[in-house]
Amino acid sequence: MDALDVIVHPEQIEAWFQPIVGAAPFKVEGYEIQSHFRGEPLKPFFQEDDVPIEYQLEVMSHVIRHAFQKVPVDAHSFVLIRCRPDWLFENGGEDFLSILRDAQIDFPEDRLYVTLTDVQVDDFDRLGRIVAYYQNSGLKVALDRAEATSLERVFAMSPDMLIVDLSSMIEKKTVSASYPHLLQTMEHLCDQLGAPLLYKNISHLGQLRYAWQHGGRYYMGTLLGETTPDWVTTCPGMEILLHEVPMFYKYDREQMNRLFQLEQDWTIRFNEYCQSLKADEALDEWLIRLAQKMEPEFIRFYITDANGFQKSSNVSKKSGEWKTYAFYKGYNWSFRPYFIRTTVAMERRHTGYLSDRYVDFSSSEQTRTFSMPLNNGMFLFADISASYLYQERLSE
Secondary structure, three states: OOHHHHHHOHHHEEEEEEEEEEOOOOOEEEEEEEEEEOOEEOHHHHHOOOOOHHHHHHHHHHHHHHHHOOOOOOOOOEEEEEEOHHHHOHHHHHHHHHHHHHOOOOOOHHHEEEEEOOOOOOOHHHHHHHHHHHHHOOOEEEEOOHHHOOHHHHHHHOOOEEEEEOOOOOOHHHOOOOHHHHHHHHHHHHHHHOOOEEEEOOOOHHHHHHHHHOOOOEEOOOOOOOOEOOOOOOOHHHHHHHHHHHHHHHHHHHHHHHHHHHHHHHHHHHHHHHOOOOOOOOHHHHHHHHHHHHOOOEEEEEEEOOOOEEOOOEEEEEOOEEEEEHHHOOOEOOOOHHHHHHHHHHHHHOOOEEOOOEEOOOOOOEEOEEEEEOOOOOEEEEEEOHHHHHHOOOOO
């Protein structure tokens, strides 16, 4: 695309709209304004560092004016307006703010999101001050590609919306073990910030399912609705959510019921043997006998007291034989985030406790742990085999 051609033909600059579907109403709740020139996206023009910023701002002013000529006066949706951080450095952010004001937008400012596309800038403190100025003026600020931004910068900026790009997730079967944890981090960030989470570039159902499972309030992508030159109030995504979300919900609910049933079954199974533990019994020998009864689902066992100190050796299998490993005996595990919650839950419920998925630090494999209160005030921890979780589809 010839940058000069764009600059000298502003009458051919257009604003197009990509619909954003809400997870709660299954309706179009917002739009991202995208710039086009002669029907082609203007993204390369705005990403070209050789194009002076004042030219980019001039073109963006045409896009914004064109966009809000199409926005209905009674629209109740929100709008995302993309903005390079470099633009905000022009005159302390006043130049871009003037573009919004000069467009005479008849639209509530609290539903206008200035979407920062890249915050990997050297003078981040200055950017943060300008962002705060925009927010204090009544505008909202969204952070695009939040998953690629450091947590420190996300918290420092305190955006009003986080946007996560799912384009790297080609198909569900190619997702790495760490990918769900990344999305869980984004979900947790939004909870901490009180900001909604938008997933973009959703092109297949696998991505949509991940977005739904990981706290997505809004969804955007070609699966749900193409970018069009018109302001639309309906899109295919509305029907897709109406059809798919109940199935997502049904599957996850069935999985949750399976986990609770497994927790109950293991509580009964372990309890039969745990009642036999005597106060003066050697813990390591008792654990080996337990391990022989509980294989192949479990790969490692150990016992702690109520304060988190490990009182037994680790018992695990090597070369087909259960053996004791005393290295961790005496270690205190109360620093682990799950420990207090798990032990209190067992004491209150008087039953076993099946943990959420996590990555084992020694094997780097996804696993879960089943814990059981013992009659001597101690707690048994049994790590579940990764192969068993995979076979039973409990690692999802």
